[in-house]
Amino acid sequence: MPEPIDTxxxxxxxxxxxxxxxxxxxxxxxxxxxxxxxxxxxxxxWFARDLQNLSLWGWPLSxxxxxQGASLVYLAVIGAYAWVMRRADQRYATALDGAx
Amino acid sequence: MTKAxxxxxxxxxxYLWFTACFGAFLFALAVLEKEGMxxxxxGYLFMFATIVLYATIGxxxxxxxxxxxxxxxRRVPALFNGMATAADWISAASFISLAGGLYLHGFDGLAYxxxxxxxxxxxxxxxxxxxxxxAQFTIPDFLAARYxxxxxxxxxPVRAMxxxxxxxxxxxxVVAQIYAVGLIASRFTGxxxxxxxxxGLASILVCSFLGGMRxxxxxxxxxxxxxxxxxxxxxxxxxxxxxxxxxPQIAYGAVMPKLAARETQLLHDPSEIDVRQRFRQRADAxxxxxxALPASWDAGRREAQRQLDxxxxxxxxxxxxxxxxxxxxxxxxxxxxAARLWREQRDANLLRxxxxxxxxxxxxxxxxxxxxxRRNNFLALVLCLMLGTAALPHILMRSYTTPxxxxxxxxxxxxxxxxxxxxLTIPAxxxxxxxxxxxxxxxxxxxxxxxxISYWANVDKINPLISIVDINGDGIVQLAxxxxxxxxLVLATPEIGGLPYVISGLVAAGGLAAALSTxxxxxxxxxxxxxxxxxxxxxxxxxxxxxxxxISKLLLLAVAFIxxxxxxxxxxxxxxxxxxxxSLAASLxxxxxxxxxxxxxxxxxxxxxxxxxxxxxxxxxxLHTNPILGGNAAAQWFHxxxxxxxxFGVPAGMLALVVASLLTRxxxxxxxxxLAHLRAPE
Numbered sequence: 102m103p104e105p106i107d108t109x110x111x112x113x114x115x116x117x118x119x120x121x122x123x124x125x126x127x128x129x130x131x132x133x134x135x136x137x138x139x140x141x142x143x144x145x146x147w148f149a150r151d152l153q154n155l156s157l158w159g160w161p162l163s164x165x166x167x168x169q170g171a172s173l174v175y176l177a178v179i180g181a182y183a184w185v186m187r188r189a190d191q192r193y194a195t196a197l198d199g200a201x
Numbered sequence: 202m203t204k205a206x207x208x209x210x211x212x213x214x215x216y217l218w219f220t221a222c223f224g225a226f227l228f229a230l231a232v233l234e235k236e237g238m239x240x241x242x243x244g245y246l247f248m249f250a251t252i253v254l255y256a257t258i259g260x261x262x263x264x265x266x267x268x269x270x271x272x273x274x275r276r277v278p279a280l281f282n283g284m285a286t287a288a289d290w291i292s293a294a295s296f297i298s299l300a301g302g303l304y305l306h307g308f309d310g311l312a313y314x315x316x317x318x319x320x321x322x323x324x325x326x327x328x329x330x331x332x333x334x335x336a337q338f339t340i341p342d343f344l345a346a347r348y349x350x351x352x353x354x355x356x357x358p359v360r361a362m363x364x365x366x367x368x369x370x371x372x373x374x375v376v377a378q379i380y381a382v383g384l385i386a387s388r389f390t391g392x393x394x395x396x397x398x399x400x401g402l403a404s405i406l407v408c409s410f411l412g413g414m415r416x417x418x419x420x421x422x423x424x425x426x427x428x429x430x431x432x433x434x435x436x437x438x439x440x441x442x443x444x445x446x447x448x449p450q451i452a453y454g455a456v457m458p459k460l461a462a463r464e465t466q467l468l469h470d471p472s473e474i475d476v477r478q479r480f481r482q483r484a485d486a487x488x489x490x491x492x493a494l495p496a497s498w499d500a501g502r503r504e505a506q507r508q509l510d511x512x513x514x515x516x517x518x519x520x521x522x523x524x525x526x527x528x529x530x531x532x533x534x535x536x537x538x539a540a541r542l543w544r545e546q547r548d549a550n551l552l553r554x555x556x557x558x559x560x561x562x563x564x565x566x567x568x569x570x571x572x573x574x575r576r577n578n579f580l581a582l583v584l585c586l587m588l589g590t591a592a593l594p595h596i597l598m599r600s601y602t603t604p605x606x607x608x609x610x611x612x613x614x615x616x617x618x619x620x621x622x623x624x625l626t627i628p629a630x631x632x633x634x635x636x637x638x639x640x641x642x643x644x645x646x647x648x649x650x651x652x653x654i655s656y657w658a659n660v661d662k663i664n665p666l667i668s669i670v671d672i673n674g675d676g677i678v679q680l681a682x683x684x685x686x687x688x689x690l691v692l693a694t695p696e697i698g699g700l701p702y703v704i705s706g707l708v709a710a711g712g713l714a715a716a717l718s719t720x721x722x723x724x725x726x727x728x729x730x731x732x733x734x735x736x737x738x739x740x741x742x743x744x745x746x747x748x749x750x751x752i753s754k755l756l757l758l759a760v761a762f763i764x765x766x767x768x769x770x771x772x773x774x775x776x777x778x779x780x781x782x783x784s785l786a787a788s789l790x791x792x793x794x795x796x797x798x799x800x801x802x803x804x805x806x807x808x809x810x811x812x813x814x815x816x817x818x819x820x821x822x823x824l825h826t827n828p829i830l831g832g833n834a835a836a837q838w839f840h841x842x843x844x845x846x847x848x849f850g851v852p853a854g855m856l857a858l859v860v861a862s863l864l865t866r867x868x869x870x871x872x873x874x875x876l877a878h879l880r881a882p883e
Binding site for chain 1: 325330454580621799882883
């Protein structure tokens with residue numbers, strides 16, 4: 102059995118595979134966080150009248166969601182995106198290093 | 202890495218020093234006020250000191266290096282870039298008008314809070330990292346590189362359209378900011394409106410003219426600190442006063458049930474009902490006169506003439522004579538004028554006769570259908586503001602200034618974080634101020650009105666910021682007797698809370714910082730689009746870097762003067778469409794930006810079709826349904842207000858982009874290679 106030789110074509114194939122996998126992750130993360138974003142926005146507005154009698158530490162829940170809650174969720178979405186993508190970038194870097 | 206850390210540490214030290222000096226400056230002014238310095242001088246000092254500060258930062262950061270001038274050398278750390286973007290974002294409208302808007306419109310006003318924060322999710326997830334990866338200079342640059350096409354595949358047509366979009370969106374917006382600068386300066390220092398505009402302009406110019414993006418970045422960080430301090434101090438004070446809790450964002454929860462109880466009480470108060478009834482009678486009188494046109498116009502004119510004659514006959518006093526003369530002069534010249542004027546007055550009276558809505562109730566309406574329309578409009582407006590935020594060139598171009606893609610993602614996080622420090626306070630401030638006015642002002646005696654009311658009532662004679670008239674003559678203030686302009690809320694909060702005038706000056710400086718920082722970013726977005734995209738990329742690609750920067754500076758000067766001139770004309774039509782800038786930005790740029798990254802098949806024909814269709818649909822809807830622009834409110838689709846035209850423009854633009862792309866050839870291999878590069882990690 103011949104020794105596996107790391108040809109330029111192999112390296113290129115590995116690079117493309119790592120990129121494709123990274124892009125799949127990106128797409129998945131983007132899609133799920135966008136869903137969360139849309140659900141928060143839509144839910145806070147569409148069901149505002151149904152939530153107005155629930156109260157959260159004095160606030161009517163619907164008012165709180167529109168005034169502060171939704172914005173805090175948005176901040177969490179962006180924070181989660183930055184964190185998850187940093188991890189994905191690190192995985193990509195190790196995948197390339199490990200193979201080289 | 203250590204170099205970046207050292208740089209970060211150095212910047213942090215500078216800005217901590219700056220904050221300390223600013224605190225000392227405030228303290229010194231407070232002492233001077235105690236020693237008897239007049240209000241006008243405090244106003245002057247604040248204006249002067251902050252403008253000198255911005256100019257100094259501009260002089261220190263002057264540059265003629267292309268990368269420094271256009272994208273601040275791409276080395277602004279994420280946290281500071283976030284701060285600068287937040288200052289870029291917080292416009293005069295956010296700082297001064299938003300809390301007042303929430304005060305006046307209750308739950309409906311929260312659409313702005315949701316829309317203007319949620320948009321950053323789209324910026325972070327769909328746009329910013331890819332813009333940074335492309336490492337271009339402007340938004341048209343990015344679109345031209347991604348889509349190509351045109352002569353030699355350099356993307357000329359796409360670039361030209363994107364430049365047009367950038368200018369349309371940014372120019373309306375910058376005129377409104379410069380207008381606000383003039384307003385704040387004239388209200389606080391008593392200088393003439395146009396003098397105020399040119400003072401503000403001078404500071405904008407010294408800063409961005411000398412140092413471009415680099416100078417405005419460091420100025421904006423300083424401006425953010427001033428904005429934050431100016432907004433939080435009065436809000437915290439009011440919060441301590443009304444809720445015994447210095448954190449307004451939390452404290453107002455305890456005030457809300459009390460406000461709701463007070464609202465119900467005022468709703469059924471007999472004298473409130475009486476005042477509202479009187480306004481309805483006035484409105485009815487106008488309705489009757491409108492119905493009897495043109496005979497009523499003739500009768501009214503004869504009546505005014507008779508009054509004047511009567512005064513003359515009985516040798517009335519000079520002031521009586523003048524009143525009667527004025528009434529005759531102000532009388533509408535034609536029945537057509539009369540119809541317009543009386544309709545306005547009828548509507549104004551009807552508005553004041555309306556039963557006030559509860560602050561926290563979502564979408565109140567006479568029936569379910571009316572309430573549903575308000576909900577749908579709320580949702581449409583939220584979506585438009587979000588999509589528009591994700592397409593504003595002056596915000597997006599800030600993602601170029603970070604050191605890496607990773608830093609650009611963090612930068613958006615910090616941007617929203619710093620914006621939220623203000624935006625989470627705004628609903629709190631509105632509730633606290635409302636509670637204070639409803640309990641302390643309403644029910645007090647006319648003989649003992651607080652000073653701030655007479656002060657702010659006299660600041661702007663033509664459109665009084667606040668007016669209180671004893672309609673029913675009982676000597677007690679009723680809620681229905683107060684007519685309040687939203688802007689006064691933030692401006693007068695320090696005085697409502699009983700703070701010294703220094704804090705009012707600080708608030709003015711904050712408003713000025715908000716308007717100037719946004720104007721800085723917008724002017725740079727426009728002049729960069731003109732100099733980099735039009736001049737360098739389309740007219741003279743051989744231009745030396747020195748020449749490019751010089752051209753850019755000259756264009757900046759020209760655009761700034763045109764914008765200042767436009768603002769000094771107080772253009773009612775431009776100011777009324779500023780709210781529409783978000784719909785326009787969304788319809789023009791969002792489809793091309795987002796699909797350009799996430800859909801491989803999008804090509805330049807599609808991008809142009811998308812921009813054009815989005816723009817046309819959006820403008821058509823506004824013209825068609827906005828009464829100010831000659832439309833008709835009855836023509837609305839699904840009862841959606843014209844300000845939210847983007848909910849139709851964006852899907853239309855996306856559809857056009859997809860259809861046109863599929864009908865034409867797929868992008869060439871070079872473009873596909875670039876897209877693969879954009880998507881790949883660093």
